[in-house]
Every structure is written in structure tokens, then in C-alpha cells.
Amino acid sequence: MTPHPRMPYVVTVDTGLRDLRAADHLLRTFAAELALAEGGFGCTHLVRGERPRVVVSLAPESRAELDEVRAWLVAEGYEVTGGTPDAVGRAVLYRGAGLLRGTMTVEEVLSVSAIDRVTVLGSAGQPRLDSPLVTCGHVRPQWQGGELVLAAMPAVGGTLVPFEVPEPTPCCADH
Incomplete structure (x- = not known):
């Protein structure tokens, strides 16, 4: 996983999605369920290779919020990894x-x-x-x-x- 200078607290979720619209919807659902603060980020990332797909990353503003996000995602049955899969994510959730x-x-x-x-x-x-x-x-x-x-x-x-x-x-x- 790749560290990102403006997103020090990041988790990635791979649900096997295959299109950006579904990934956008999933990020908005996560943001609503988690009541994420406005200053964080939610991004999509294209994964190529033998199993092309779209993964999503969530980057809350604080370590404490990251721990809450990770705990909620795991409790909901999602597999969560730290960091982002790349440094070129497409932002869906961001300030403003x-x-x-x-x-x-x-x-x-x-x-x-x-x-x-x-x-x-x-x-x-x-x-x-x-x-x-x-x-x-x-x-x-x-x-x-x-x-x-x-x-x-x-x-x-x-x-x-x-x-x-x-x-x-x-x-x-x-x-």
C-alpha cells in the first residue's frame, strides 16, 4: 500500500466492484453510515491485472476517526487494509x-x-x-x-x- 502525503490515515476496502458508479455509491453510503467529517477523503482506485476491479479508500482526518472507520468496516464484514493501493486515486468525497x-x-x-x-x-x-x-x-x-x-x-x-x-x-x- 502506498502512503499519501495529504492522507496520513487511510484504509482501503476491496469489495470486487467492477464499475466507478457502484464505487461512488459505496463511498457515499460509507460516508453516510459513518458520519465522516467533511475534511476527509474517499477515493476510487482502478486495480488492473488478472482481476480488474475498483477498490475504495477512506481517509478520515484523525487517527481516532480512522480507528472508528476500520472497526465499523470490519464489523460490517469488509476486508480492510491500511494505506492506498496507489497515489493517483479519483476523489469522490472531499472538502467542498x-x-x-x-x-x-x-x-x-x-x-x-x-x-x-x-x-x-x-x-x-x-x-x-x-x-x-x-x-x-x-x-x-x-x-x-x-x-x-x-x-x-x-x-x-x-x-x-x-x-x-x-x-x-x-x-x-x-x-
Whole structure:
């Protein structure tokens, strides 16, 4: 398991899930059942190899909360390991995630959430802080080099949208 600089207290749960939507739902269920503090993180991690799957990690703010999380998960029958499976998890639960609704400026996104940086696909520089970002209520930044980074892409009318959309079209859907 990989240590993470911004998440010193982490447990990972592998339930054999195969898709991100189910993993997102599981994380939200865990957060509700555990009444996790707003400052923690809940991430998904893709595991490749002979048995591809999605595992989830929970990173509460304190050691005491971590012990409570671990005890609850074990009591519920989950197999829990310490740390994260990698350093590039996709954040579902993070400070301010619930506030990222509608159209916001990049500056607003950075100020109300744990997101450290916004990048734009195909662009070498950072977006302007006053650039409008249409969230679609689905903002999933990823850890990159210890920073929580939201990948965005240009959209109609000079706006940006998160790269990950809430309802992706399955590959080869039109075949």
C-alpha cells in the first residue's frame, strides 16, 4: 500500500466492484453510515491485472476517526487494509464536493473545495480564474503528485466542463 502525503490515515476496502458508479455509491453510503467529517477523503482506485476491479479508500482526518472507520468496516464484514493501493486515486468525497453545483468560476471551485488545481486538456497553461466551469454536479478530481487536480475540457460558449461526465456513453454503444 502506498502512503499519501495529504492522507496520513487511510484504509482501503476491496469489495470486487467492477464499475466507478457502484464505487461512488459505496463511498457515499460509507460516508453516510459513518458520519465522516467533511475534511476527509474517499477515493476510487482502478486495480488492473488478472482481476480488474475498483477498490475504495477512506481517509478520515484523525487517527481516532480512522480507528472508528476500520472497526465499523470490519464489523460490517469488509476486508480492510491500511494505506492506498496507489497515489493517483479519483476523489469522490472531499472538502467542498457537495458545493460544486451548477456553473462556478475556477476561482470559486478552488476556494470552496479541496481541489488544488484545474487543468484543461490540450492546454499548456492554467485556465483563467474567472473561467466558468459547468460542473453538472459531478466533479471527480484525481491525485497527481500529492495535489488534487481537476481535469477539465473546453465546452460551448467558452466554458469548461469536468473531463469525467456523470453519464458516460459506453464504448461502442452505437455498434
